[in-house]
Every structure is written in C-alpha cells, then in structure tokens.
Amino acid sequence: MGPGLVVYTSCRLETLLHALADHLAAAPLPPLRVDTIVVPSQGLARWTKQQLAARFGIAASLDLPFPGAFVQQLEERLATGPLRAIQRAFQKDVLPFRLWRLLDDPALRKVAGKAAAYVRQDPDQKKRLQLVTRLASLFDDYQLYRPDLLERWAAGDDADELGPHTPWQAALWRALLRDAGVPVAAAAATPAATTPTKARGRRRAEPSGPLLFGPRDGASPGAHEPAASDVPTDAAHRFPRLLRALRDPTTARTLLPPRLSVFGAGTLPPALLDLLAACAQHIPVQLYVPMPTGEFSEDVHRRSTEHNALFARFGAEAREFAKLLQDRLEPFGTSAEHLDETFAEGRDDEAAARTPPSLLQQLQRDVADLRQRGASLGPEAEPIRLDRDDASLRVHSCHGPQRELEVVRDQILDAFDRDPTLEPHDVLVLVPDIERYAPFAHAVFGTVAEYLPFHVADKSPASELPLCASLFAVLDLAHERLEVHDVLHLLENPAVQARFQLRHGDLPALRARCERAGIRWGRDGAQRALQFQVPPFEENSWAAGIERLLLGVATGPVDDLVHGVLPVADVTSSRDEPLNRLLHFLQTLFDLLAGLQQPQPLPQWASRLEELLAALFAPQDADDERALALLRATCADLRRIADTAKLREPLQRVVVQSWLATSLQRHKSQRGFLAGAVTVAALMPMRTVPVRQLYVCGLDDASFPRRDRPAPFDLMAAQRRAGDRSVRLDDRQMFLDVLMAARERLHLTYVGRSQKDDSECAPSVVLAELLDFLDATCTTGATTTHKGKVQPVPAREWLTVAHPLQPWSVRYRDRSDERLFTFGRADQQPLPRLDAEPAWCNGPVTPPAELLGDELPLQRLLDFWWHPSRFFLREVAKVRVRDRDDDAPEHEPFLVAPLDRWRLQDEKITRALTAAAAPRDPEAHMRATGLLPIGGRGSLTFHDVELEAETFLAKVRDYGQPELRTIDVTVRGVRVFGEIPGVTAKAIVYGRLARTKPKYRLRALLLHVFAALQRAADPTRPWPERTVVLTKDKLVTLAPLAPAEAAEFAHMLVMGYREGLAQPLPVFEDASEAFAKTLAAQREKVDEDRAQRVAARAAKTAFEPDLTGEFPTGDAIDPDVALCWRGRDPIGDARFLGWASTLWGQLLALEAP
Secondary structure, eight states: OOSEEEEEEESOHHHHHHHHHHHHHHSOOOTTOOEEEEOSOHHHHHHHHHHHHHHHSOOOSEEOOOHHHHHHHHHHHHOOTHHHHHHHHTSTTTHHHHHHHHTTOHHHHHHHTHHHHHTTSOTTSHHHHHHHHHHHHHHHHHHHHOHHHHHHHHTTOOOOTTOTTHHHHHHHHHHHHHHTTOOOOOOOOOHHHHOHHHHTTOOOOOOOSOOSSOSOTTOSTTOOOOOSSSSOTTTTOHHHHHHHHTTSHHHHHHHSOSOEEEESOSOOOHHHHHHHHHHTTTSEEEEEEEOSOSOOSHHHHHHHHHHOHHHHHHOHHHHHHHHHHHHHHGGGTOEEEEOOOOSSTTOOHHHHHHSOOOHHHHHHHHHHHTOOOOGGGOGGGOOEEOOTTOOSEEEEEESSHHHHHHHHHHHHHHHHHHOTTOOGGGEEEEESOHHHHHHHHHHHHGGGTTTSOEEEOOOOHHHHOHHHHHHHHHHHHTTSOOOHHHHHHGGGSHHHHHHTTOOGGGHHHHHHHHHHTTOOSOSOHHHHHHHHOSOOOOTTSHHHHHHHHHHHHHHOSOSSOBTTBOOOOOTTOOOOHHHHHHHHHHHHHHHHHHTTSSOBOHHHHHHHHHHHHHHHOOOOSHHHHHHHHHHHHHHHHHHHHHHHHTOOSOBOHHHHHHHHHHHHHTTOOOTTTTSSSEEEEEOOTTOOOOEEEEEEOOOBTTTSSOOOOOOTTOHHHHSOOTTOOOHHHHHHHHHHHHHHHEEEEEEEEEEOBOTTTOOBOOBOHHHHHHHHHHHHHEEOOOEEEETTEEEEOOHHHHHEEEOOSSTTOGGGTSOSSTTOOOOOTGGGSOOOOGGGSOOSOOSOOOOOGGGOSSEEEHHHHHHHHHOHHHHIIIIISOOOOOOGGGSOOSSOOSSOOHHHHHHHHHHHHHHHHTTOOOOSSHHHHHHHTTOSOSTHHHHHHHHHHHHHHHHHHHHHHTTOOOEEEEEEEEETTEEEEEEEEEEOSSOEEEEOSSOOOHHHHHHHHHHHHHHHHHHHHOTTSOOOSOEEEEOSSOEEEEOOOOHHHHHHHHHHHHHHHHHHHHSOOOOOHHHHHHHHHHHHHHHTTSOHHHHHHHHHHHHHHHHSOBOSSSSOBSGGGSHHHHHHTTTSOGGGSHHHHHHIIIIIHHHHHHBOO
C-alpha cells in the first residue's frame, strides 16, 4: 500500500477493529518493524491489544501511543543539538516553573496588567501557582489549537483582535522563546498593539483551508531578520516545525514509521489532522473513526441533525469532526469508506429473525442509519413498541451513590442468573467521579467478591496507595495544628509502624496515654506562637504531654506535682517500649516538619521529600514498594524540572505539594481495567469500549455533563474555532458513545431522591433529554386515566425504576413491581431488632484463673457490680468497646466541659473521703491536668470548682471527719479485703457531686454490707451502723444491717460475681431499679403474677433506648450493654427477675423513707 490517507467509519468499534486487523494481516511488516496505532485512551489501547491478540493469537510488535505521545516521538526524532533543550523547555511540566521565573521580569509585569496585580500580594505563593498553572495549560493548548497565533506572536504581531489579554500573553510567549534561546522579533508598534480598545472589534479571519505546511516564508507581518544562530525561529512551535520538516522526503523517512493507523478517535485537533495529512504524503495513513456516516458533505451534515434526534442532541462533536475531516483532508484526495455493521452481535440470521431486536439495538440502528421515529413521521418511521420485559435499557432513580451501586450489583447478579454465558469481564461499570464512588464500590461489591470478582480502576495513587496518602498527610501537618488525632493517625499505616517497630495492638494504649496526658495540639509554645501567632502557652501541647509521660515512667503513680509537672504513669502495663518508640516517631516527625516550614529551591525540596520517605516509611508489601518507587521517580522529575526551568527561587511547601498531587494524578492506576473481572472505572471521553453489559452511575444534574469554565484570559474562548476542546461537548458525545457501546444491556442510574428528606433531585440534562426522546419515539401500547381522560403511558414510566431509600425495604418483597428485587441476603430482611441479631455470647465461658480463687479484693467486687456487662467484656473477654465519647478533644479547653468539671471536683472529694494529702498548690495541680483554660479564665474556673467542691464537703463533714478504713472478712471461705472510704463517726458517707443515680446507691449498699461484716468480725473497733448517699439533689440513708443479714447478702454478692465471670449477668442500672420499684408498688394492688408482668414491662421500657429527650436514656444505649446482650432479651431472662427482686429489693428495703 502506497502513501495516502483513508478514513474508515462505523458506529461499532468491533467493525473498525476487524478492518484494522484485516489491513495488518494483509501486509505484515518485516521482522523487528513495529506497527504504530495511535489511540485516544489507555483503556481503548488495552481493548485493542486484547482484540488483536484474540484475532492473531498474539499482539506483538505494536506501539499504541496517545496522539500527544506520537507527536512527542516525532519531535524527539527531529530534535538535535540545541533543539532538544528547547523541546524540553516547552514540556508541559516544565512550563509553569519557567513562567514562575519570568513573571519576576519588571517589563513583563508592566505589560501584564491585571495578571501581574493578581500576584503582587501573594505571601504564600498560591496566587502565582494558580496563574502559572493556568497559563502553562493555556500555552500548551495554543500549541495544539492555535499554532498560527503563536507564530504571529513570535513574529512580533500581537494585535489584540481577541481582546485586551492578547498583548501581555504575546509578550510573555516571546519572553519564553527568548529564554529558551529561540530568536524572536520585537512587538510591532501598531495601533492595535498600543490602543487595544480601538481594535477590539476587528476579527482576524480564521484560516479557510488546511495549514499543512505552516505559514509561507515572509507572510507574517513584522517578521524578524534571520538571526545569526543555528536555532530556527519555529523551534518552539511543534506543529509548524514538524510540518516544514515533512516537506523533505529524506527527513520524513527518518521521522515516520512504515505505516500509521489512528484507531477509535472520535475527534482530533485540526493541527493533528494537518500533521496526519502531511504524513500521508510519505506513508500509508488510515483513520478508523467511530461515526455513523462516511460522507462529510454539507448535505449529510444537515441530514444528520434533521433525521436522528439522538445524534442531533449529543453528536455535535462528531458532526464538527466530520466537517473538519472534509475541510482539512478532502483537498488532498482523502478517501472515505463506511463499513457495514450488524446490531445482532453473536446471532446468526435465523436466530435474529426469530428474536426481535431489543430497544437498545433499535436505538443503535437508528443512530447508525440517521433514522428518526415518531407517529407523526409516517408508517416508515413508526415508533418503537416497548416490551415491558425488555431490560436492555433501564434508568434507575436512587438515594445516593451507595444505593446506586447496590442497585447495579443486584442488576449484575440478575444478569448472571439469567445468562450462564455471561462472564465478569463482560461487565463494565462507569462513574463520573471515581474517587467519590470507589469506597462505595469496595463496600458494595466486596460483599459478593467471593463469586463475583471486581476491580476498581483509575484511582489516583494518593487514594489507592496508603503510603502516598500518608505522605500527603505529613505535608498537610506542616501547616496544621498537629492535633493529636492527625498525628497518631499516621501510625495506622503499617509502613510507619514497621519503621518505628510498633505493633498495631500498641496504638489503643498509646492513644489512651496521650489523652490522659492532656495532649491536644501544637508541638510546644514556641511553635504555636511562630506558626499561628498566638501566645506561647505550653498547656495541652505535645511537649507538655510528653514531659508528663516521661516523668510518669520515672516516678510511677504520683498524685502531686514533681518540679511543677503532674506525672502520668501507666498503671495497666509495665511495658515502656511502645512509649519509647512513640517518642522516637514524634521526634522524627517534628524534625521533618520543621524542615518543611521554610521556602526552598526545587532541588532542596526533592531532597527533603526523599529524606521524609526514608525516615518515616519501611515498605511492607508490593503497594508500598510501588508507591516508594513512584515517589522517588517524582523527586527525580522535580530535579529535572528545576534544572530545565533554571528556577533557583525558594518556593513554599504548598507549591511543591500541589505540583506533587498533579504529577501523581498522571499515574492513575488502570491495572484493573478490563482485567478479567467486573470493572468499575471512570467515565472519560473516548474511553467507552464495546462491552456486553454497561452500567453508568452518577448521572446527576450537578455531576454530569461538566461545565466549560475557561479562564478570563483564555483567548480560545474569546473566539472559538471548529475542533476546539469543550468538556461539555466531550461529555455529551461521551453519553452517545456509551449508548452505542453497550451490546446487550445499558442501565443508567442517578440520585433522584435526597437521602435527607426524600425530596426530588433532577437528573443530568443528558439523561432528561434521553427520556424525552424515548417518550417521543417509543410507545408502550398501554393507557391510563387521568382526570377522566384516557392517556397513553409514556415510555419513561416503563423504563424508569424508582428504588426505595433502604435495600431492606418491604417494596423489594411485596412484588408490587417486578422490576424491584435484591440479591443481597442481608438486604432482603427488614432492619433487625436487637433480639433478632446474632447473639454475641451464647453460653458460659471459662474465666481467667486470676479472677477466681479464695481471695477477692473489695475493689474488684465493687468494679464488677458497678457495671457487670462492662466487667465481663474487659476482664473476661478482653474486649474494650470504643465509644464516640472516647475521642480526645482536639483543642485546648476554653471552658471546662461538664464531665471534666465533675472529674476535677470528684478528685478533690475523693481525696477528702480517703483522708489523702491535698496538693501543695491546688491551682497548679489542677492546671497540670490540662483540663483548665489557660490564663485568667483558668483561675476563675479553678476558684469556681473549688468553691462548689468545698460547699459539698462541708455537708460531708457534718457527719465527722472522713477517713479510709480497711476491711478483711471471710464470706463462706472467700476472703474479701480492701478499703472503705468516707468512714465518719456518724455514718459511712458515699458522696458524689452529681445527681443521684441507681449505681451510686448500689455502690453504697456494697460498702454498707461489708462494713457491717467488719463491725461484727472486730467489735473492738467501732464502725458506724448507717451509710448515707450524699449527692447534689438527694440524701439517702441505709438502715443498720444485722450481721446475719450482712453475711447472707455478702455471700449473694460473691456468688453473683462468680456467675458473672462465666457469662454476662443481667443486672442493669435503670431496668433493675424500675422492676424492683414497680413490683413493690404493684404488690399492694394486684396479685403476684400480674405485679410481675407489670414490673417486667416497666423494666423493658427502662432498658430500651429513648432518644426523645434532651439526653438519651435507657440501659441499651450503653455500648457495652448493647454488645454483651446483642441477640438476646435480657429482661426475659429469669436471672434478671431474680437479681432485680433480691438485690434491688433489699436496697429499697434498707433505704429510709
């Protein structure tokens, strides 16, 4: 095949692929020669290789570059000597940093006007970063879409027919050329250049024909005189330079491959079409274009908009490309061939005759034939008659992204259930925002991954690779408050744990110790003052907290200040290694962060990043190794860019971090795309490949299509040309491509209802237009009556399925709509009640040996009866339930929280009741806890807390001076020993500065019982006979207890303790008291059975959560109770009735009226 250009068109990529394969097979290249096939996306490249491998058994000796990569290959082959350096200077990643440097030129700042004023006040360099990034992208687009404009600028013509932004952009472009060593002309002193407002109304005529070989020599006004240099004047203008080079057949042979194919590109820039036409002068060039026609005349262009509404609505980009093909290529004898196609894939003629085409196939056929349907167009264009069982095209309205993917999962499983030939790789799920949908995809498809493999493609390394995410978290910390949660969250990464020899199990204890040390935010006072311009206070900083932790290791438990510091000792463990390793991590991290604070040149930033990677991360798996390799390569790129851009200016961290994020975006993982499993991928232009089943999510009004938001100084937006890039047209064309890509099933989902209030949400405008089109071109054959009038049922009612908010909705089971179903086993049932969940503990267990034996500390017994369910979980099951309230605050206290206020007061009251020595400096001691606000507000709070506590203690001292006494008694062979606080001459005082709670009274009862036993065992030492419960709102007195009663009661308490070690004991604070009180009251009115039933109902009410009041109530809201009794009804347990009757009944009997 000789030189020339042929365009093949078809609506189906398979048809185009077969033609490509036929051409490759008809004239195979010699060994070691490579076929070049230009493709518009990596996904299409993978599909093309897979299809060619299926055709030939192997896909080898193929190069499938993107269009930009192909142009770059030609540039690299053409560039020699100084041209190579110029080429590197205009690379897209280098250009922003060259612009950064050049914007310091006073002459340019004077010309730039508003653009220069925008970056004048820019201490953090964010504005300059935004400007140079947009300008670099814009100049790169000008290279592709406006090469003639750049050549005029280089020749000194900066007439402002495109607006007032032309002169300064032209001056900046010439500065870029000079900086790279390219000779340029001075700006022409024309009226247009000096008085922009007068020339603004004039428009330069757009080139009418193809710019195949660039402007003619001498054609540009104001062209400079030839420079005494080996650098040509077009050295930086890639397309004009390549076109001129291809004039020479000898040069063309060295630049071009033996033949060239362009496959699957639905649109190409005009400059690239010019380049392809120039290549066709020397080699065979073939374009395989997905398009419904192979004719490019004006008549066909007009007919395509008149005779098919779908193509008219969504195919503007394809029509524009068809016109470009005609205008740019037809003058050079380009031939076009439209390939025949079938829309009954995989069926022979007989099967196709027996089975009518689906709705989807008919729509695709109509687009291919440019055919329009409708009742008003005559019998040849009769509407499509819908079949209610036809699931080839469906629209699903859902409540949120997760519900969308749950619906898609069920539709996929239904398809596999119906078609045994369907394979996972035949299914593709596309979403407009993969970062938003990826977590939901893992959650939803992960439930069926064992029999439905899936991959999520296109995620950025920052979200896919934990090590990259941790790196960005560290960079963020450089300008943040170093809050305790953010710092400790880094330790969740296994690579960080391995670097500092920490185990995942060490983290909960380390968090608890940091919380007890009062660490909130900030390295120390100096860092707070320097970075956030606040007073240099040390309270609640990492430095203050670490000092408390280290002192706690040295002193052990100490209840007073040591050199002005309150130690925090870990009484639960003797292991100090995790704390030492935490301190090593913190020192390393803070030192690294200090090095990130100051602006630095790019090479130094590269070194900083490499130092950070080496100091914080030890790779643990293949993903970590991949992340480190990628980040180290990025650091090498940073050095290369700095050297090429010649930028020595120190840059802020935010600039480098933004560049790093952008650089990593170019390395999105596509490992899972078409990799033999269900693929969840991003919806991108020219990415939709043929697939049997296609599901598209996220077709919301706010998400799709994207809006064109050009920069105010974008000269292409000021005067659009055919072939210019438009993301809005891209997305509308992509929607049509999606419609044409599905072979058997296309399901579209969108968020049609709000998750918050069930209000209606608008679909994407393209989806709304599709439904309007289907209403106009399809008929259901059914009618409905509305306000007495018989009306046809619109197509959208049959094709749109409105799904309920929850996957367990009864609508999925009542079969009111056959289109509603679910395959999720857990989703098929209503939300289970507490007693319907799987039981967490089904029977007795063997408790730890240290909890058994003949010696029982009184404190352990008290802890057990304080919360039997929690004691079982923590001491027997070794499970600690993390409550949301367990999270440490992230800021220093400005006001003392009610719970912290109670803790401070309770500490003082406990000291008094145990006769412990008071701190030498109470205010300093309270400040050292980290709970008081700083400054004068803290002093006021201290005095307020002290006053309230002293007032309460005055009531305690009315009974006498409290002291701490020991007990040591034997309860049927079990020695119980310990200490009882609050023993006074008149009574044992159990005091809490809070409202009365049942558990306070129960704790007082236990002290009362064992004090009575001790009094009987040692008559020589007097003990008070009464016990009082003193709280803010109530005074409860327990009557004296006889020794025999005390012994029996103590035995019951010990036996209950042992029973509660083997399995959870059904004793609850609210429900048990409610049962005992109601039972006592009802016994005076009704018989025992009825009283028991009424009391059980009262207990049930007290146990269940009640969220209607200001504060939630009910035993079941306690997370330990909820877990311990999950799947069981503790109120129906006979043991609950027994313990509530005896334990709480005895308490009520002892309480004085």
